[in-house]
Amino acid sequence: xxxxxxxxxxxxxxxxxxxxxxxxxxxxxxxxxxxxxxxxxxxxxxxxxxxxxxxxxxxxxxxxxxxxxxxxxxxxxxxxxxxxxxxxxxxxxxxxxxxxxxxxxxxxxxxxxxxxxxxxxxxxxxxxxxxxxxxxxxxxxxxxxxxxxxxxxxxxxxxxxxxxxxxxxxxxxxxxxxxxxxxxxxxxxxxxxxxxxxxxxxxxxxxxxxxxxxxxxxxxxxxxxxxxxxxxxxxxxxxxxxxxxxxxxxxxxxxxxxxxxxxxxxxxxxxxxxxxxxxxxxxxxxxxxxxxxxxxxxxxxxxxxxxxxxxxxxxxxxxxxxxxxxxxx
Numbered sequence: 001x002x003x004x005x006x007x008x009x010x011x012x013x014x015x016x017x018x019x020x021x022x023x024x025x026x027x028x029x030x031x032x033x034x035x036x037x038x039x040x041x042x043x044x045x046x047x048x049x050x051x052x053x054x055x056x057x058x059x060x061x062x063x064x065x066x067x068x069x070x071x072x073x074x075x076x077x078x079x080x081x082x083x084x085x086x087x088x089x090x091x092x093x094x095x096x097x098x099x100x101x102x103x104x105x106x107x108x109x110x111x112x113x114x115x116x117x118x119x120x121x122x123x124x125x126x127x128x129x130x131x132x133x134x135x136x137x138x139x140x141x142x143x144x145x146x147x148x149x150x151x152x153x154x155x156x157x158x159x160x161x162x163x164x165x166x167x168x169x170x171x172x173x174x175x176x177x178x179x180x181x182x183x184x185x186x187x188x189x190x191x192x193x194x195x196x197x198x199x200x201x202x203x204x205x206x207x208x209x210x211x212x213x214x215x216x217x218x219x220x221x222x223x224x225x226x227x228x229x230x231x232x233x234x235x236x237x238x239x240x241x242x243x244x245x246x247x248x249x250x251x252x253x254x255x256x257x258x259x260x261x262x263x264x265x266x267x268x269x270x271x272x273x274x275x276x277x278x279x280x281x282x283x284x285x286x287x288x289x290x291x292x293x294x295x296x297x298x299x300x301x302x303x304x305x306x307x308x309x310x311x312x313x314x315x316x317x318x319x320x321x322x323x324x325x326x327x328x329x
Contacts, residue, residue, distance in 0.1 A: 001249040007031050007114025009089075010231060011217035013096045014052045014238035015112060018320055020099060022246045027108055028098050031115035033219075036089045037133055037196060038166040040065060040145065040158055043083040045232035049096070052235065052320075058095060062087050063143045065158065071148045071183045073282045082145065082228075086159060110245055114217035120207040126273060126299030127201035127292050129153075129224070131170045137190035138165040146187065149283040150180035156225065157184050167191065168225065170200050171288055200225055202276065202299060204269050209258035216241045221265055223272050226279050233268065240264060243322045247315075256314055257322070263310040270303035 001024055005012050008030040016026050041049070041059065050058050062085035069077045113119065138159060145158040153171015155178070167188060169177045174195070178185045204221045208214065216237040223230045244257045273296050280292040315322040 001025065001109045001245070002027060003245055004029055004108035004111045005114060006111065007217055007219070008033070008093070008098060009114060009217055009219075009234065010049075010092060010096065011234040011238040011241075012112075012114040013093075013098055014049070014235050015114075015216070015242045016099050017053060017096075018239065018242035019245060022242070022249075022320075024246060024249055026099060030098065033115060036198075037135065038158060038164070039087050039089055039092065039231060040084050040228065041087055041092075041231055042228055045229075045235060046085065048232055048235040048239075052239065053096065059085050059087060062091075063159070065143055065145055068145045068147060069183070070146075072279075073149060073284065077146075077183055084228075086143065086164075109212070110248070111213045112241055112245070113213060113215040113220065115219050118205055118215050118220060119210055119213055120205045120215065123203050123205055124299070124302065125199075125201050125203045126302075127295035129170055129199065129201045129292065130197060131168055131200040131225075132174045132195050132197050133166060133168050134174065134195040135192045136165050136167045136188045138187050139189055140165075140187060146184050148181055148184045150177055151284060151286050152180065152288045153177050154226070154283060155181055155184045157187060170225070201295070202269065202273060204266070207262060208265050209262040211254075211258075214241050214244065214258070214261055216265075221269060224276050227272060227275055229272070233272075236268075237265065239320055240317065243317060243320055247322045252322075259311060260313055260315050260322070263307065263313065266303055266306055266310070270300060270307065273300040273303065 003019055003024055004027045005016055006029045019026050050056050065082060065084045065086060068080045068082040070080050071077050143159060148155045156168040159165030202224050205215055208220060218234050223233055240261060244261045247257050248254050277293060277296045280289055280296060283289050314325055316325055
């Protein structure tokens with residue numbers, strides 16, 4: 001089997017590595033996209049990446065975050081343990097490069113879409129949450145992260161100490177949210193004018209698998225950054241996608257395996273929306289917060305209705321391979 005991977009993010013890199021390790025020929029079709037300035041890799045995401053690449057030393061030299069200070073729903077700052085490292089997407093791409101030396105084939109056996117355009121229809125979006133990311137100078141002696149809910153959105157500040165710091169503003173424009181802030185705004189002594197704007201609402205394609213293709217990565221299924229699980233989910237998608245493709249290459253039922261992939265990712269989105277709803281219910285009582293809860297609830301209902309018409313999963317992931325449920329029963 002020859003698999004063409006369209007994309008250049010963490011999911012594409014992980015999937016290419018796993019497929020090649022399983023003996024599947026891989027063709028890379030890089031797709032340039034807007035890079036995320038800073039990523040907080042949680043300890044679970046780190047563990048997954050290190051397991052995929054078999055390298056326990058990955059990112060051990062990066063600034064480490066050990067805790068988060070949270071003010072939510074008008075409360076004071078609470079100290080919450082949090083483990084992870086701060087890294088730029090460019091540094092991640094350098095540490096986890098896509099394989100080179102592939103030969104482009106006009107007609108691959110399977111295509112893994114990790115970047116648009118996708119073969120399926122228009123993306124389902126559960127809400128409308130514009131976000132702005134800016135570099136800031138922070139008066140903080142140690143690297144940490146701060147999360148604060150305000151009237152018209154929420155702020156996420158990460159970094160400090162001797163390293164860089166980044167501010168993510170979700171909801172209203174940055175200046176308005178900073179004006180409503182009691183905790184994050186006083187920490188930011190200089191806010192750069194150059195910023196990146198992107199969408200942070202949860203979203204998913206109407207179909208993530210079809211005849212001869214799978215879709216994955218954050219362009220196909222994206223989590224709200226409030227959960228801090230987006231990168232880990234992208235890696236999990238890569239693990240599942242590679243396992244599905246290897247199983248097909250080994251003679252597995254392509255249709256059953258595609259259905260399994262699609263339903264597992266749909267179930268992951270449903271769990272994510274269920275996790276997000278309490279955050280937005282407790283974040284604030286204003287119009288913006290109520291609108292987010294409504295959109296998330298409607299998304300959860302949509303996923304539930306879709307899952308009601310999907311067959312029960314026939315496979316179980318064991319390490320990086322899929323096995324039938326009957327074999328492990």
